[in-house]
Amino acid sequence: MKWLARLLQILLYGLRMVIRIPLPETTEGHFLQETLARQLKKHGLKRVLFVTDNNVLNLPPVQAYVSALKNHAMDVTLYTEVHPNPHLDDVEKAYSIYHKHSCQAIIGLGGGSVMDCAKGVAAKVARPKPLPQLKGLLKVRKKTPLMWMIPTTAGTGSEATVAAVISNPLTKEKYAISDPVLVPRYALLDTALVETLPPRITAFTGMDALTHAMEAFLNRYHTPFSRQAALDAFSLIYTHLAVSVANPRDLDHRRAMLKASYLAGCAFTRDYVGYVHGLAHPLGGFYDYPHGLANAILLPHVLTAYGPSIYPKLAYLYRHVKMGEEANPQKQALAVITWIQHLNTTFQFPHDFQDVIQPDDIPLMVKRCQQEVIPFYPVPRYLSSTTLIHLYESLARRS
Numbered sequence: 001m002k003w004l005a006r007l008l009q010i011l012l013y014g015l016r017m018v019i020r021i022p023l024p025e026t027t028e029g030h031f032l033q034e035t036l037a038r039q040l041k042k043h044g045l046k047r048v049l050f051v052t053d054n055n056v057l058n059l060p061p062v063q064a065y066v067s068a069l070k071n072h073a074m075d076v077t078l079y080t081e082v083h084p085n086p087h088l089d090d091v092e093k094a095y096s097i098y099h100k101h102s103c104q105a106i107i108g109l110g111g112g113s114v115m116d117c118a119k120g121v122a123a124k125v126a127r128p129k130p131l132p133q134l135k136g137l138l139k140v141r142k143k144t145p146l147m148w149m150i151p152t153t154a155g156t157g158s159e160a161t162v163a164a165v166i167s168n169p170l171t172k173e174k175y176a177i178s179d180p181v182l183v184p185r186y187a188l189l190d191t192a193l194v195e196t197l198p199p200r201i202t203a204f205t206g207m208d209a210l211t212h213a214m215e216a217f218l219n220r221y222h223t224p225f226s227r228q229a230a231l232d233a234f235s236l237i238y239t240h241l242a243v244s245v246a247n248p249r250d251l252d253h254r255r256a257m258l259k260a261s262y263l264a265g266c267a268f269t270r271d272y273v274g275y276v277h278g279l280a281h282p283l284g285g286f287y288d289y290p291h292g293l294a295n296a297i298l299l300p301h302v303l304t305a306y307g308p309s310i311y312p313k314l315a316y317l318y319r320h321v322k323m324g325e326e327a328n329p330q331k332q333a334l335a336v337i338t339w340i341q342h343l344n345t346t347f348q349f350p351h352d353f354q355d356v357i358q359p360d361d362i363p364l365m366v367k368r369c370q371q372e373v374i375p376f377y378p379v380p381r382y383l384s385s386t387t388l389i390h391l392y393e394s395l396a397r398r399s
Contacts, residue, residue: 002382005375012376013221021180021270024149024160024187026262028255031061032190033068036148039186040074040105043146047075049103051094051118052110053082056152061192065109065150077101079117085167085174085284085291086113088131091120098125105146108184109193111205112156112165112291115149119164119182122147126181131166137376140179147184152193154244154257155205155292157212157265159187167285173368174285183269189258191251199245203347206241206257208292210340211299212264213237216271217317218310220378223270230267231320236260238321242346275383276302278373279391282365287356296349300340301391302383309381357396362389 027035040048048069056062057080069076079094098106098121106125108118122144123134134140149159158164162183163176194202213233216226237260244253279302280294303310314333318324323339326332344351357365366388373379 008375009221009378016270019180021162022183024184026187026189028189031192032188033065036065036188037068037072041072045105047101047103048105048107049079049098050076051079051108051114053114054080056110062109077103082114082117084113085288086117088166088168090117091124091131091166094121095124107148109150111153112158115158116164120166120177123164123177123182134177135175137178140181144181148186149184150188150190153197153201153205154194154261155208157209157261159184160262160265161269172286174281189262191254191258194254194258195249195251199248202248203245204290204292204296206237207296209233209261209264210237211276211295212268212273215273215276216267218313218380219271219274226267226270229263233260233264233267234317235321245347272377274377274379275373278369281372282368286361286365289356293349296344300337303337305383305387305391306380352395354396357392359396362392365392
């Protein structure tokens with residue numbers, strides 16, 4: 001069956017050469033609320049659904065966006081009840097509000113959960129079906145309302161991707177709705193919105209971006225654009241992540257991380273992710289575990305499990321960022337994994353999922369991981385279910 005999966009991946013790669021994945025029109029700067037208002041007015045839009053969350057709504061830079069739209073005579077309808085891993089019900093409630101207020105466009109201002117919720121609404125507006133029926137690839141295929149995505153973290157890259165990732169608490173499932181029509185028309189990378197981001201959130205959202213860049217680069221079947229985007233994102237993260245955590249008010253590092261997150265999003269929406277995400281998504285679905293933190297903990301373990309199959313590419317990353325003076329390619333590759341482990345230690349992340357993963361859940365979690373990875377993700381090599389069970393068990397083991 002795995003050779004059939006590889007064949008499908010080759011066909012999907014060929015399809016990417018035919019079906020163009022658009023890029024959002026991107027603006028970078030500091031306090032971009034007037035840019036947003038001008039773009040909305042250019043399209044003659046007056047009534048917008050503004051999706052955010054209560055954790056950021058009252059921050060001055062976010063209020064500046066709401067005020068700017070109202071000052072330009074926009075009718076702004078807020079939806080703020082987004083869960084950390086957006087629930088199916090979040091999308092359904094926001095979709096009802098969109099219709100109740102006859103909204104014409106959707107703005108998602110927040111972290112990845114907010115942007116995924118906003119994109120889920122857009123999918124339902126275009127294709128008003130029960131959301132689980134839109135799970136998977138190319139199930140929307142209709143024009144969505146115009147979307148603006150404005151990240152408040154430098155991690156998910158959702159402002160550049162084809163996917164909205166939704167959780168269903170009843171089934172403990174976390175799945176993606178993926179379609180090129182879900183790439184937002186506009187992305188605003190505003191450093192004012194990340195300037196006061198707490199160091200811990202800066203750290204694990206940055207590790208999310210690192211995971212996106214690395215999984216995209218390590219996978220098979222790149223386009224020249226996506227490969228370069230992954231490399232550029234990795235370089236920016238290597239240079240700026242640790243410093244942005246240590247010096248959060250330094251806008252140059254914040255700006256670089258926003259760009260890195262965006263580029264990593266461009267890369268993985270074309271080249272997919274891999275087993276890190278396949279293992280992290282059940283942690284979100286079963287336990288509502290923060291996605292970026294799950295990725296950070298899992299990343300070095302999955303890279304180790306891939307073994308020599310990824311050493312040449314890891315060694316290339318080592319040389320690309322001039323990580324050190326080591327000449328041996330295998331040692332260069334292992335040094336990249338050691339660097340990731342050092343980041344996790346520096347950021348004082350947990351080393352495992354003790355008191356999180358319940359042993360009885362592991363078989364279903366592994367099954368869902370494999371269903372996500374196979375057949376669509378062109379991972380460097382397939383990992384057996386036995387390997388994945390052992391990985392979960394080793395990270396769940398109580399002392």
